Amino acid sequence: MVYACPRWIGFSSVLVASASLQLVLSNLITARQDPCAAIGGMTWVSPKDVRACYASVALEPKVKTNVIEVINKTLAFHASLNYELQAPPPYNYDVQEDLMADLARISVTDYTSEYDFHVALSRATRRLNDGHCVWKYACYDALFVxxxxxxxxxxxxxxxxxxxxxxxxxxxxxxxxxxxxxxxxxxxxxxxxxxxxxxxxxxxxxxxxxxxxxxxxxxxxxIWGGYQALGTRQNAFFSSYLRSVDGWTYIPGTFARQSLPLxxxxxxxxxxxxxxxxxxxxxxxxxxxGDTTTKPITDTASWRSSYCVAQPGTNGQDLYAPSVPQPPLAPTSTSPAVMLHDTPLTSLGSAQFYMLDDEKTGILVIGSFEDNDWDGFTTGLYNGLMNLKKIGATQLIVDVTNNGGGVVCAAAYLHRLLAGRKSSTDPQAELDSKIRAGPLAKAIAGFFGTGQNVDPDNLMLFNPRNMVDGNNQPFRNTTNWLEPSVDIIVNGRHDSFSRRIGPRCSVAHGDWPIVPPIEPLFDTKKVVIIGNGKCASACGIFSLTMAKHEGSKTVVLGGKKDVKQKYCGTIGGEQWHFPALDSEIKTAKLKDHPLAPPDLLVNGVFGFVWRLSFGIDLPEVPAEWQDHSPDLSLPLTSQLVNNPMAIWKEVTSRLLS
The missing domain is CATH 2.30.42 (Pdz3 Domain)
Structure with missing residues (x-):
């Protein structure tokens, strides 16, 4: 009896230890059987363990066939496709990619995992150096960063x-x-x-x-892609700043942040x-x-169901169906933020207004032309600029560093505010464009000739009521505006486009919450647009038209001195994603058309350039492929780097004093 209690305690300890070892062994076996369980519930893990999880899923032949077919058939609407075979100078060394040939090669290549297949597709689209035309898959992209x-x-x-x-x-x-x-x-x-x-x-x-x-x-x-200019892609490697809806955000650069566990x-x-x-x-x-809002995974099954299979919104839907889900948001990652200490005059989501201490230089820093409140955003732009003028601003710096674009109409409105009413802003302050006119596109446009009320709520972007011709005259409601098409040869390939199409945004259409004043708010020759070259889409159109039409100066921050910098990146004209196109096809009752892409089986999205903008210097050539050299390339010093206030003062002393 003397030893009963100690023996019992000892035996109990053995039992507990044995149970613990069994649990550990069970976890090890589970992890070996399911590599995704090894990172289940964890926020921080090693890249090797993430890759083990990603690479553990074999590529299903039906998924491979489906994804390639969707991308192939969607590319019939990508307006830049044949131009990207061999871009003209100054981008002739930066863009020379045959994406159709890449897809053909990928389709006959064996991949050990779905992840390897995804990387191959992602790399192929990124070689276009066109941030509008990309393949993203929520199963992998930015899930673990x-x-x-x-x-x-x-x-x-x-x-x-x-x-x-x-x-x-x-x-x-x-x-x-x-x-x-x-x-x-x-x-x-x-x-x-x-x-x-x-x-x-x-x-x-x-x-x-x-x-x-x-x-x-x-x-x-x-391999990073995104922008035609080598200088811009080099600059993305380094840290920079962004004015986002959450405030000032520090961008670590692609060296310190990778969207895949490479x-x-x-x-x-x-x-x-x-x-x-x-x-x-x-x-x-x-x-x-991801970030704090990303749903954790526990094993392969939870990962696949949450992020990999098609979700509501992955594919389009007849726009007159009872309910239309919104496209899903791919997981994102929030970069660490460092707030600036200077107090802005006005805060407007992704835009802020400042006044320099010279009491004559106003600042508008705008990180995006995208906003959920169109009226509030454009009204805020008007009020902010009027307030700058009221307190004495006679010249303006517009900081578009890392501006990824957004709503072209918002950019056109800002241009109209700054430049006033003139031939370059009224009836439009953007660029004419053209749209690829393949057989399926013509069939969608022809849908409107089948009756007066095929799209009574004007929900379809192909609706002729959403279009004006090159003279800014609206098309008739039943017009097939893709007929007659214009046949051309691009890089040795036959292609077909619409006639010249005018802009969506027009002062004459009365779409503005506050009608801009007739007189310019600033002398546009005293407006300077600065950024790091990562100025895309709507931002690119704004910068280009302000520089070419209004004489505004442009500045690129950073970059190697022996590499030519460009003040705007991909211009495009209008980007679409597959769900939007699929909705147009389904609403036009054309899903059974032999050229219609099938529904995606996975939670991916493919983007493409629907409208391709014409340039200004060469009005018959896409703006995408024309020179965008800045008036000033400003190398960064230890005093200037990621210090917007110091940058604004330096630019003022060089170009506005």
Whole structure:
């Protein structure tokens, strides 16, 4: 009896230990059987474990066939397709991609997993360097995002030399954005630097993975896509800022943030501030599950059901069906934010207004032309500019850094406000365009000739009531506005387009909540538009028309001095996504047409350029392929980088004083 209790306690401990070992063993077996269970419920994981999960799902032949067929048939509406075979100068070395040939090659290639198939498709569309024409799949894209705590900057010193540096604010940004991972990275440093991550901020980078830093920059530019100009794709590698609806946001750059778990670690050779000897470290990337709103996964089944299979809105729907779901939002990742300390005069979602201390230079910083409240957004633009004038602004800087575009009509409205009523703004302040006129497109347009009330609520974008011709005259309600089409040869291939189409947005149509004044709000020759070249779509059209028609100056921030910078990126004319096109096809009762794409089986989305804008210097050539060189390329210094107020003052002293 003396030993009964101790023996019993000991036996109980053995039982508990055995149960624990069984649980551990069970978890190990489950993880080995299901690699996605190994990252289930976790926010931060290693990229290797994410790839193991992604690569564990075999590619189903029906999925492969379905996705390629959807993209192939949707490309019949992509207006830039044949132009992208070989872009003319100055983009002849940047864009030369045969996407149809890529799809043919991918269709006969064997892939060990669905993930490998997705990467192949994604890389193929990205080689177009056209952010409008992309394949995104919520199963993989930005579901887990790779991060490093070391964003990089390209800086010029006092003698005019440019080098790559770890951002001086790197530790502050990482600590703010990833407080739960700082200790991991601190402990991942070699013994002599362990716990000294902050000391790396501001270090001069000598090599990335044993190569000259710009070899890595250029390699990234080859696969990142998004913009035709090499300079813009290089600039995306480095940190920058954005005015978003949530305030000022720090963009780490594509070195420190990857939307797919592509790399496990990076080797950096650098010289720390106030040191003279090079040091080399290897630091791991960490993959984070989306953001705080992203639904966690527990295993393969939960991942596939939540993110991979088609969702309501993945495909289109007859617009006159009882209910029309909205397209799903792909998972996104929020970058760590650093707020500026200057107080804006007015805040308007993704736009803010400031006045410099010279009391004559107004600032409008606008991160997007997209807003859920059209009337509120455009009214806010009007009121903000009027307030600047009221307090004495006679000249204006418009900061469009990282502006991804948005509603073309909002950009046209801003142009009209600034420039007043004149031939370049009334009846339109945007660009004429053309639309690809393939057989299925003509069939959709021909649907309106079948009766007066086929689209009574004017829901279809193909509706002739939504179109005006090249003389800004509306089409009749029953007109097939794609007939007669214009046949041309582009890069040796026969193509067919609509006649010249006028804009959607017109002052004469009375679509504005506040009719702009007749007189310009500013002398447009005293308006300067600045950005880092990542100015797309509506932003590109605004910048281009202000520069070419109104004499406004343009500035590109950063970039290598020996690479020609461009002040706007992809212009396009109007981007569509597959669900919108599918809705037009279904509403026109053409889903059984032999050229109609089938419904997507997966939760992906394919974008394309529906309207292709004509240029200004060469009015018969797409604006996409014309030169957009800035009036000033402004290299970034340690005083200017990610410091908008200092940048605005520097630009003012150079171009507006």
């Amino acid at each position: 790779n991060y490093l705590p070391l964003p990089l900057d390209l800086l010029e010193d006092s003698e005019g030399h440019q080098d790559v540096y770890i951002s001086s604010e790197a530790f502050e940004v990482a600590s703010t954005g990833f407080p739960d991972q700082i200790d991991f990275w601190q402990n991942a440093l070699p013994d002599n630097l362990r716990g000294q991550l902050e000391s790396l901020s501001g270090a001069k980078v000598l090599a990335i993975n044993g190569r000259d830093p710009f070899e890595t920059v250029d390699a990234n530019a080859e 790399e496990d670690q990076v080797e950096l050779t650098f010289i720390r501030v106030n040191r003279t000897s090079p040091e080399t470290i290897t630091l791991p990337y960490r993959s984070r599950l």
